[in-house]
Amino acid sequence: MPSPGTVNRAIFSDPDIYQVEQERIFARAWQFLGHVAMIPEPGDYISTFTGQDPVILARAADGSIGAFLNSCPHRGNRVCLFDRGNTATFTCSYHGWSFATDGRLTGVPFVQEAYYGDLDKTSLGLARMPRLEVVAGLIFGSWDADAPTLNDYLGDMAWYLEHFLGAQDYGGLVPYGDRYSYTLRANWKILAENNTGDHYHTLTTHGSLYRIGLRSQATGFEGAQGINGPFEVALSPGHGIGGIETGTALYEHELVEAKALGPAAEEWVRERYARFERRAEGLEAKPYSYSHGNVFPNFSFFGRGGALAGRLFAVEHPRGPINTDVWQWFMVERDAPETVKEYAWSKLGGEGLAASGMFAQDDSENFERVTESSRSTVARRLPFYLGMGLSIEGNWPESDTWDIKGLPGVIGPRFSEHCQRLFYRMWDTMMSDGSADGV
Amino acid sequence: MASDPSLFQAIADFYTDEATLLDDRALVEWADLFTDTATYELFGLQKRQMQRSKKSAVVNPSILLFRDDKPFLQLRARRILETTLAHAERPPSASRQLVTNIRILDDDGETIQVRSSFVTHQARLDFDEFTFFGKREDQLRHAPDGFRIERRRVYLDQFILARSLTILF
Numbered sequence: 118m119p120s121p122g123t124v125n126r127a128i129f130s131d132p133d134i135y136q137v138e139q140e141r142i143f144a145r146a147w148q149f150l151g152h153v154a155m156i157p158e159p160g161d162y163i164s165t166f167t168g169q170d171p172v173i174l175a176r177a178a179d180g181s182i183g184a185f186l187n188s189c190p191h192r193g194n195r196v197c198l199f200d201r202g203n204t205a206t207f208t209c210s211y212h213g214w215s216f217a218t219d220g221r222l223t224g225v226p227f228v229q230e231a232y233y234g235d236l237d238k239t240s241l242g243l244a245r246m247p248r249l250e251v252v253a254g255l256i257f258g259s260w261d262a263d264a265p266t267l268n269d270y271l272g273d274m275a276w277y278l279e280h281f282l283g284a285q286d287y288g289g290l291v292p293y294g295d296r297y298s299y300t301l302r303a304n305w306k307i308l309a310e311n312n313t314g315d316h317y318h319t320l321t322t323h324g325s326l327y328r329i330g331l332r333s334q335a336t337g338f339e340g341a342q343g344i345n346g347p348f349e350v351a352l353s354p355g356h357g358i359g360g361i362e363t364g365t366a367l368y369e370h371e372l373v374e375a376k377a378l379g380p381a382a383e384e385w386v387r388e389r390y391a392r393f394e395r396r397a398e399g400l401e402a403k404p405y406s407y408s409h410g411n412v413f414p415n416f417s418f419f420g421r422g423g424a425l426a427g428r429l430f431a432v433e434h435p436r437g438p439i440n441t442d443v444w445q446w447f448m449v450e451r452d453a454p455e456t457v458k459e460y461a462w463s464k465l466g467g468e469g470l471a472a473s474g475m476f477a478q479d480d481s482e483n484f485e486r487v488t489e490s491s492r493s494t495v496a497r498r499l500p501f502y503l504g505m506g507l508s509i510e511g512n513w514p515e516s517d518t519w520d521i522k523g524l525p526g527v528i529g530p531r532f533s534e535h536c537q538r539l540f541y542r543m544w545d546t547m548m549s550d551g552s553a554d555g556v
Numbered sequence: 557m558a559s560d561p562s563l564f565q566a567i568a569d570f571y572t573d574e575a576t577l578l579d580d581r582a583l584v585e586w587a588d589l590f591t592d593t594a595t596y597e598l599f600g601l602q603k604r605q606m607q608r609s610k611k612s613a614v615v616n617p618s619i620l621l622f623r624d625d626k627p628f629l630q631l632r633a634r635r636i637l638e639t640t641l642a643h644a645e646r647p648p649s650a651s652r653q654l655v656t657n658i659r660i661l662d663d664d665g666e667t668i669q670v671r672s673s674f675v676t677h678q679a680r681l682d683f684d685e686f687t688f689f690g691k692r693e694d695q696l697r698h699a700p701d702g703f704r705i706e707r708r709r710v711y712l713d714q715f716i717l718a719r720s721l722t723i724l725f
Contacts, residue, residue, distance in 0.1 A: 202605025295602050295619035299717035302684065324641035329634045442716060463623060473598060473622045475635060478644035478720035485719075489683070 122504035122534075124541050129304040129491035134548075135438040142414050142547050143168025145261040147270045149416035149432055150174045150184050152448065153254045154291045160203040160218055163296075165444070166434050167260065172246070173197045173207070174256065177219035182251075184258045185220045185243035196243070200296065207243075220245050253283035254290060255416075273525035274356040274412055281358075281407055281420060282428060286392040288451030290428060293462050296446045299472040303484035304491070305415055305433040305441045306544070311480070312409050312417035312431070313357035314349045314536020317505070322479045331475070337362065342530045344519050347408070349533045350526040355543020357536030360408025360421070361528075363520045367406050371424050381454040386424045389453075393423070401522035413543050419470055424453070427461035429470055439488050445471060503541070505534035559660040567670055567696070568658055570703050575653040578676075578723070583633035587626060591697060591704045596624040596724070599711045618711055632724070644722045651678045651723045655692075667706060668696045678723055686718040690725060 128134050148167045151174045155163055162175035164187060171187035173196075187197050189209040196207040196216060206223065208215040215224035220243040228236055246258040250267035252275050257267050268275050284290045311318065319338070326332045337347040337360075345364035351357050368390050375382040397403040406423045419429040428448040433441050447465060449458040470477045490496050506513065506529065513530050521528045529535050577586040590596070599618035606613045624632070636642040657673035676688045695707040710725045 198603065199605040200603045204605065295604075297600055297602075297619055297621055297717070298715070299719055301719045321641070322643065325635045325639040325643075328639040328641060329631055331631060331635075471622065472717045472719075473721045475632065478722050479642065481720045482644040485684070 120500075122502065122507045122538065123500035124503055125500055126491040127497045128544075129306060129488055130438045130497075132438050135435070137548060138435065139168050142544070143170070143435065145259065145264065146414055146547065147248070147250075147257045147259045147264060147267055147412075148414070149412065149430070150249075150256045150258045152290060152292070152430070152446070153182070153251060153256060154289060154448075155201070155446070156182065158203065160205060161201075162197065162204065162218065163201045164197050164199065165432070167246075167258070168435055170260075171195060171197075172258070173243070174258075175218045175220075177217070178205075179219070181219065182249065182256060183219055184246040184249050184256075185216075186246075188244070189214055190222070190241045190243065214241075216243050253278040255282065257412075257416075270354070271356065271412065272353045274352040274358070274410075276525050277350070277352070277358050277407070277410065278412075280404065281410075282418065284450050286396055287389060287453065290448040291451045293427065293447050293449045293458055296444060297472055298442055298444045299477075299481075300436070300440065300442045301481045301485055302439055303441050303481070303488040304439055305435040306540075307484045307487050308433045308441060308443065308480075309411050309413075309415050309417065310537045310540050311484070312419075313411040313413075313540045314351065314359050314533065316347060316349055316359050316408075316531045317534075318483070322483055323476055325479070326475055337531055342513075342515070342519075342532075346404075346520075347531045348519070348521065349529045349531060349536050350524070351529065351536040351539045352526045353539065354546075355413035355540055356411060357540065358407050358410035358526075359531075359536065360406070361404050361524075362406050363402045363404050365405070367423060371422060374425055375457075378456050378460055382425075382457050382460070385452075385454050385457055389424045389450075402520045402524050404524065411540070413540060419465075421464075421469070425457060425461055425464075427458070427465060429465055431470070439492070443472075447471070503534045503538055505532065506530075507534075507538075510535045510538075559663070563663065563668075564658070564660060566702065567660065567668070568655075570696075571655040571658065571672065575655055578725075579652050581636075581648060583637060584630070587629040587633050589703075589705050590626045590629060590708075591706045592626055594626050594705055595707050596629060597707075597709045598622055598721075598724075599709065600717060601713065601715045603715065616715075621717075629724075636722075642722075644720065647681070649678050649680045649723060651676055653725065666698060668694075668698070668703075670694045670696055674725055676723065676725055678718075684719075688718070688725065689713045692725065 150165055151163050156176040159176055159178045159180055162173055165172050173185045173187045176182050187195050189196050191214055194209050194211045196209045206215040213226040217223045222238045222241045247262040248259040248264050252267055337343055346362035348361040349359040371386050375386045408421045409419050411417045415433040417431040420426050430446045432444045436442050447462055465471050598621045600621050601616045602619045604617050636645045653676040655672050655674045659671045661669040661671055672692045679685045690710055690712040693709040696703045697706045
């Protein structure tokens with residue numbers, strides 16, 4: 118990076134840098150592939166991408182999970198053309214090679230007549246992602262056989278993923294509705310860094326929702342930094358989670374909100390809080406909710422609350438230096454009543470960060486303009502400024518009064534860019550020194 | 557299927573006027589075309605393998621992206637018209653909608669089931685243009701001055717949405 122607190126603008130549109138990213142980040146880093154509840158039965162699969170490489174995530178006949186390059190070893194054709202489904206085999210449309218759901222090559226037409234029986238099937242299965250691990254129900258994979266363990270890569274982010282997304286006390290997370298996608302003319306990093314630690318943009322970008330009363334100011338923006346949050350948390354080596362709130366204010370707010378949904382919803386909010394309190398018993402500071410987060414490079418997740426918001430997963434798939442496809446899945450806690458699940462889904466679908474959501478619209482507008490600004494000659498010579506709180510990072514005023522004792526990570530105030538700075542340091546490390554662990 | 561020509565013409569005119577409201581950004585008046593308890597649903601496409609079978613499905617399944625009620629359609633309108641903070645529409649998009657292939661499927665005297673196809677072109681800023689194609693399934697209700705929309709289902713012919721939708725159909 119040119120100097121502390123700045124980022125070179127060229128990285129958001131330069132095609133050569135994009136190619137290096139594909140090599141050094143997307144072909145190496147741990148990336149989100151799916152959630153265990155998306156492929157519950159043997160034969161279930163979803164198709165996805167790491168970078169621009171198509172990947173199949175499948176549960177084999179024996180119940181094990183694997184991820185494979187969606188490309189026939191023979192001539193490279195895609196063997197899976199669907200977004201999701203259940204199958205016994207993947208068959209290539211070109212020469213008919215077929216593969217089991219564990220990637221093994223099981224069928225070759227005319228193997229005697231064409232290959233004279235001389236074909237080593239065991240070496241011609243679908244290319245398997247050498248590393249695949251699960252944390253909090255989230256399935257991550259890496260193409261780098263020498264990558265550190267997922268837990269090492271996640272660092273303290275693993276704790277937050279378990280705490281907010283593990284949902285063991287609530288029956289686990291399950292998908293609600295289908296995965297959908299939207300595309301925009303923006304560099305993937307603009308989205309990822311925003312999700313990593315940007316609470317500063319909320320009142321401006323999303324100000325229209327406050328003006329029309331769809332959001333209230335009671336989300337921690339009025340007045341000084343509250344001792345219960347929201348907080349932005351930087352998580353080494355390059356992750357972030359934000360909108361963290363401790364204390365009971367949001368729970369009280371949700372009780373009121375649940376009243377309008379009926380007794381089942383109200384009862385759920387209370388019951389869920391009782392389970393939450395039991396789990397949080399050993400904790401000093403008890404984080405009830407978060408609003409946004411990002412696992413480097415491009416797995417983002419949103420929540421906006423504890424009991425009534427559901428969990429939105431997003432992956433920002435790079436599609437060229439100035440294009441991104443955003444894939445989103447909405448997840449709910451299995452034990453929640455149907456009224457709560459539907460309410461949570463409708464809030465994100467209409468208001469929120471889903472493709473048609475009013476939050477997403479204005480974010481997308483900014484992201485596209487920011488990307489566009491990195492394309493022209495003079496503009497590209499000027500860095501982006503990421504100096505917020507640089508000189509007091511780790512030492513914010515009155516941070517000793519905050520209710521954050523025992524929480525992992527570098528916990529900063531709602532207005533901070535320390536998470537984004539960490540994101541770009543991680544990017545820089547993985548791009549420049551070729552080391553496998555990004556640390 | 558043959559239908560009453562004057563009803564058909566009245567519905568076609570209704571759709572033409574509705575498209576003009578959308579094109580002219582008369583979003584409050586557009587929301588008023590819906591009944592108070594109306595629902596508006598928008599669907600995209602998904603490539604889902606429906607079953608293990610010897611045959612393939614010939615139509616991709618639709619996936620529900622959102623379901624708005626009338627108050628929410630009005631909120632969307634207010635967001636754009638009453639604040640200067642609806643950045644995705646500031647400056648505003650230009651859009652133009654063409655409605656065609658109109659068929660009256662059923663009319664029980666109170667509600668009418670209508671299917672139509674549409675194409676809407678949207679232009680934003682200097683570099684962003686997109687064309688949406690889709691099908692609409694409406695349940696209309698007779699009203700003193702014409703019709704009201706009681707239920708609309710919009711099926712976009714898209715596997716990936718063009719950015720976030722700031723215009724509706």
